Amino acid sequence: MATEQSRPGGATGAGPTAGRLGAARALLWLVAAILAVRQIAVVLNTPKGELLTDLETWVGPSGVLHVNGSLYDSTQFTGTPLGGLALKPLTRMAEQALGWGWTFGTLVLVVALGLIAARALPQPVNRRTALLAAPVAVTLLMLSLPVRNTLYLGQTSILPVLLVLAGCFVVRGERTSGVCVGLAAAFQPTVLLFVPLLWFTGRRRAAASTGITFAGATALAWAALPHDSYTYWVHHLAGVGLGGRADDLANQSLHGVLLRLGLEGPLEVVVFFALAAAVAALGMRRAIHYARDGQLLLAVALTGCVVVAVSPTSWKHQLLWVLLAVVGRVGQKTSARYVWPLAVVLLMTLPAKMMVPNVGVLHPVRDNVVLLAALAAALVVPFLSRTSEFYRTPTPTRYAPKAETRFRRAPLLRRVATRPNLLLELLLIRVTYAAYQRTRLEATGSRAAAEEHANQILAVEKVLFMDIEHWFNHTVVGIGWLRGFFDFYYTSFHFVVPLTVLGVLYWRRPADYRWARTAIGLTTLLALVGFFFYPLAPPRLMPGLGIIDTIHGAQDFSRPDYGRLTELANQYAAMPSLHFGWSLWCGLTIALVAPKVWMKVLGLLHPFFTALAIVATGNHWILDAVGGAAVVGAGFGLTYLLTGPRTTAPRQGRGEPHEQPGATGSLATAVQRDGGGDDGGRGGA
16 A cells, blocks of 8 residues: 555645544544443443442442452352452442442553554554554444443453553563463463463563463462362362353353253363364464464464363453454455454454344354354464565455546445455345344334324325225235235245345346445435334234234234234334335346346336235335335435446347447446456455
């Protein structure tokens, strides 16, 4: 990447560029500050007894903290005896002061961790990275699930990570470095895996100092808390059995996944130790390789991923090591460069159910997704070496010339000339849809408002002589096979057809895929606005109207939540109808891109049958379909304004490929060259 000084007229361009970077840096620090304030607000608003639950050992009568008996009597405290010894000063604090002190102290540690991580990036880095790395790192840490769990539960899991980074990148002298890492191991024993990393990278004094410090700190804690030390190291086998059931989904270690798979007893122990030894050997070998390559921060992250996998218990608040693996560079192409960091960030900031679809066959992946990411980082992901020609200069993304449109002031985006990266696209689609589901569920209105809006819709339909819902619903119910057909159509084709269209376009018509994907995304976003501001009861949930719910059966109108249906979806997200909107998007897209007339007709039949199905099943009003058509039109319109007119992909005939009329020359040529046979690796998202 060129620096400002290397550009033509370097001194002239440096000023505006520096100003933009400064503004971006200030904005990112503002975001980090807002997240910190939000965490403080959580402390203020969380009811007593629901915050810092893992520190309940320290809570005594009248809100005064003190240790009553063993640290491990409740099994909620999962730290080492040294951790308990370090928390001794808290016994003199009031409970409210503990909440404030713990929150502020943790936030300070998070900021320090982000600053050290930003400073530890492999050199050289460009000016933009140097300026933005620190606020980006702190923001990601604030958003990460491990940090949020630490703040909520009251754990010391940030401290070992911070001590390791400080020992590797901040303090001077190998002995002092080893002291920091040894203290980290005293708080989290599996951190001792950093000893071979230090030893085999030439820092043998640091490795020896780590072991000595760990032994000394553990002995000190044993002398001060002999009963608790015996309980932790002997009775609980270095913490195993503390903090909950080891087969709980929160335990993202090999031991946890083996228990969830049904292995028990001596067999499970043998398998666990065999797998742990293999992961440790292979993972540490890779970590040592990248440390010698000059990527020490990546080596620390990979070692931490091994720690996560081989620990008997790796709870949610102990998974921060995986986030550090975001610094690894993967892929020879610019588009591929974003897949790994984006996947790690999404994985560490969003619940697993938002990352993996709720499909039975994928449940093992969803339940162990963090462990799989840690194993992938430690064993599989081909991080680039600094000696690779692609490490600093990946193959650039090729862009088509800027599209022309009659709207001169339209903020047109650059069009990528090749197929988007498949993994990145799947990640974005999955997370976007999960966010849509969550937002749709949260956009609930009162039953009274929803029924009032339904009466408004019905009144308009009566004026327009469109109130056919009751007649059509009862007609279909009277014909058994027709009712079954519409029930099946409504429940089955809503997701299958749009995903199929997107898949075919991605594989066969990548230029059309980008245009169509953007259109349906904007359509869905506009529909959410309708769900928020106009909650609407569907015909089947209108008392006294007599509409039969052909899919869910009769509803008890005396219950305001209509039973379990409300737990599954927002029952008042009816205007606009995305059932019809997505089907209309499918029909229009097929009609525009399909090469055969019969394909176009078949595509347009889909929104027609969908419109009949949503009315026949009592799920939508006729005007809901009109609203769905409106947001589809707006989605296509916004796509035109943002990206310009759709470019027609070349048609493959018996002879040489040729452009269709209206195609933008250079883009059509690019699609002709790359659209049908690209390997899916180029292009941005």
